[in-house]
Amino acid sequence: MKVFWLFSLVLATITAASAALVGSGGVPTCANEQVAYETYIGKDHNVKVSYSQCDEDASTPALAKRQSSNVCGAACNTFCFTPAGGPSASDCNVIADALLYDSQNIGVLFNVSATGTPTNKITMQYGTCLTYFLNQDFSTLVYCRTEWSKLVTWLSTDCAPANNAQGGLCVATDQRWYVQVVCVDV
Numbered sequence: 001m002k003v004f005w006l007f008s009l010v011l012a013t014i015t016a017a018s019a020a021l022v023g024s025g026g027v028p029t030c031a032n033e034q035v036a037y038e039t040y041i042g043k044d045h046n047v048k049v050s051y052s053q054c055d056e057d058a059s060t061p062a063l064a065k066r067q068s069s070n071v072c073g074a075a076c077n078t079f080c081f082t083p084a085g086g087p088s089a090s091d092c093n094v095i096a097d098a099l100l101y102d103s104q105n106i107g108v109l110f111n112v113s114a115t116g117t118p119t120n121k122i123t124m125q126y127g128t129c130l131t132y133f134l135n136q137d138f139s140t141l142v143y144c145r146t147e148w149s150k151l152v153t154w155l156s157t158d159c160a161p162a163n164n165a166q167g168g169l170c171v172a173t174d175q176r177w178y179v180q181v182v183c184v185d186v
Contacts, residue, residue, distance in 0.1 A: 030054040036118040040099025046106060047126045054121035054134055069137070071177060072144035076151075076170035080159035086166040087183040091127030092156030096149040098124070103145035112141045112177070129156060130133035130184045137176035148179060 024028040112135040113119045123132040131152050135141045151170050159168030159181065169180040 015153075019042050030121070033121070034118065041124070042094070042172040043101045045123050047095050047098040048122040050121075050125075052121045052123065052149055053116075053118045068111065068140040068142050069176075070109075070142040071172065072142060072147055073118070075173045075179055076178065077173060078155070078158075078168060078170045080155075080163065080165035080168040081163055081182070085158055085183060086160050087129035087181065088127060089156045089160060091129035092131070092152050092181060094126040095124050095129055096152045098126070099145040100151035103149070106145075107142045109142050112143060112146060114138050114140050125184060128183050128185075129181065130180065131155075131181045133179050135177050141177055143177070151179045152181055154186065155179075 002137060030052075033052050033054050035050050038048060038050045041047050041049050088094040110122075112122055112133055115136050115138060121132055122136045123130065125131075129152075133146075133148060153169045155170065159165040167180070167182040169178050
């Protein structure tokens with residue numbers, strides 16, 4: 001069911017129907033999203049991080065969880081949203097730098113809990129830039145801050161207003177997870 005949902009999501013993106021992913025004002029929407037906790041990261045503690053549950057149907061019980069799986073460096077397919085109006089690349093650079101700072105001071109790897117758990121989505125925001133990592137798999141995924149930093153930088157520059165885009169996403173080739181970068185109103 002989750003793989004089918006993500007496949008539909010990718011198709012919608014390819015056909016420029018980014019409204020399915022981006023609500024009014026460019027804020028990504030998520031059915032039944034519940035924030036578990038929030039904090040701030042980076043050298044200046046200026047990047048807001050939210051850990052939440054993002055599922056299409058939060059009432060659906062999670063299947064038995066498998067052991068964690070390291071997907072750091074796994075391939076993903078990138079899509080840009082149109083029309084233009086994406087986040088400020090300099091705001092996204094603050095997030096990318098905060099991820100690199102934490103990779104050096106906390107560690108490169110981090111866990112994203114399985115779908116159906118209270119923290120299967122990690123969201124970061126600074127200024128106009130919002131990015132999140134969503135785990136749609138039934139196991140905990142291990143990803144790396146350095147790779148997320150690269151994706152934030154890449155998506156904020158290649159999927160930018162100068163390229164007639166408003167952010168984008170990178171969907172794992174096995175469709176278990178994706179990283180998205182969008183513009184939010186401040």
